[in-house]
Amino acid sequence: MKREAPTEREITDLIASAYEGMVAPDARRLAEIEQRLLEQPRLRGRTKYAWWWLIGALVAGAASALWWAVDYDSGKGRETPVPALTSPPIVPAAADKPVPRDKSEGTESKSTGETAQKQGPVIYQRER
Amino acid sequence: MRDPAELIRLYCRDSDAGAFREFYRSQSPQLWKFLVARGCPPEDAYDLVSEAFIRFVQNICRDPRAPRAFLYRIATNLRIDSLRRAHARPTEPLPEEIADETGEPAREQADHLRELVNRLPEREQNLLLLRYWIGLSHQEVAQTLDMPEGTVRRQSAELIAKLRECWSTDETRSTN
Numbered sequence: 146m147k148r149e150a151p152t153e154r155e156i157t158d159l160i161a162s163a164y165e166g167m168v169a170p171d172a173r174r175l176a177e178i179e180q181r182l183l184e185q186p187r188l189r190g191r192t193k194y195a196w197w198w199l200i201g202a203l204v205a206g207a208a209s210a211l212w213w214a215v216d217y218d219s220g221k222g223r224e225t226p227v228p229a230l231t232s233p234p235i236v237p238a239a240a241d242k243p244v245p246r247d248k249s250e251g252t253e254s255k256s257t258g259e260t261a262q263k264q265g266p267v268i269y270q271r272e273r
Numbered sequence: 274m275r276d277p278a279e280l281i282r283l284y285c286r287d288s289d290a291g292a293f294r295e296f297y298r299s300q301s302p303q304l305w306k307f308l309v310a311r312g313c314p315p316e317d318a319y320d321l322v323s324e325a326f327i328r329f330v331q332n333i334c335r336d337p338r339a340p341r342a343f344l345y346r347i348a349t350n351l352r353i354d355s356l357r358r359a360h361a362r363p364t365e366p367l368p369e370e371i372a373d374e375t376g377e378p379a380r381e382q383a384d385h386l387r388e389l390v391n392r393l394p395e396r397e398q399n400l401l402l403l404r405y406w407i408g409l410s411h412q413e414v415a416q417t418l419d420m421p422e423g424t425v426r427r428q429s430a431e432l433i434a435k436l437r438e439c440w441s442t443d444e445t446r447s448t449n
Contacts, residue, residue, distance in 0.1 A: 151382075152437075153433045153434065156386070156440070157405045157433060159382060159383065160390070161408075162383065163383035164306065164307075164387070164406045165406065167306050167310065169302055170302050170305040170319070170322075171319075174319050175298075175301050175302065175305070175319075178301070179294065179301070181323065182323075182327065182330060183294070185331075
């Protein structure tokens with residue numbers, strides 16, 4: 146019996162159906178392969194790799210914290226003389242508060258006294 | 274069913290074994306059939322599927338963009354290697370037991386088509402099956418067979434026309 150040749154479209158469809166209709170593989174055999182694949186170093190290794198990242202991050206964090214702690218202590222030791230250097234200007238300033246004021250007040254009063262003494266007669270004369 | 278490329282992206286990004294399992298379950302039966310259709314004995318096809326997936330797992334995350342093309346490229350190369358080792362012919366007739374159980378006229382057509390395809394050179398058979406059966410895009414076929422995409426497009430059309438022509442010739446010859 147002579148049949149007409151299929152169209153190009155029919156041929157492409159026929160390719161798919163001709164091969165897709167083949168006997169399917171044994172599902173049990175494919176499952177065995179799957180099981181072996183899941184035990185492959187790559188799949189297991191990737192999981193381990195992820196754990197190493199976590200462990201690595203924790204170790205790095207601990208090391209960083211330790212470094213900061215040590216650095217802070219050593220920095221503290223270095224900071225001690227610094228306030229001593231900065232404090233002298235403060236201490237005289239604090240000491241100056243009463244002293245220079247008194248002195249200055251004294252000098253001021255002395256000077257005002259002198260001026261008062263000098264100006265005294267003038268004022269007296271003016272009041273008169 | 275999720276896109277194979279998406280599944281492999283998940284596997285590579287998150288080490289998602291479930292995504293890999295889904296990819297394997299969607300692809301392995303068709304890969305086995307492809308190898309058998311390419312003349313590989315069914316028993317050997319299981320070994321090639323296994324070997325292909327092992328190599329796939331080891332290398333896919335370097336470039337996970339076209340996983341199916343990569344898988345079929347590995348499988349095709351493994352098949353060529355096994356043929357070289359066995360000094361066998363590139364294509365063997367399909368085993369009797371793998372013929373389908375569709376209706377008689379459809380079965381006749383399918384048998385005839387497979388016969389015509391088997392007469393084509395190895396590379397052209399791969400191109401046809403990957404494109405029109407496995408459903409790879411032109412670009413993926415090009416990657417699988419290491420050919421320019423334009424050549425794949427042109428050859429696909431030419432091969433279909435050639436099959437149609439051979440079909441008519443064979444029908445005429447068989448009726449004479």
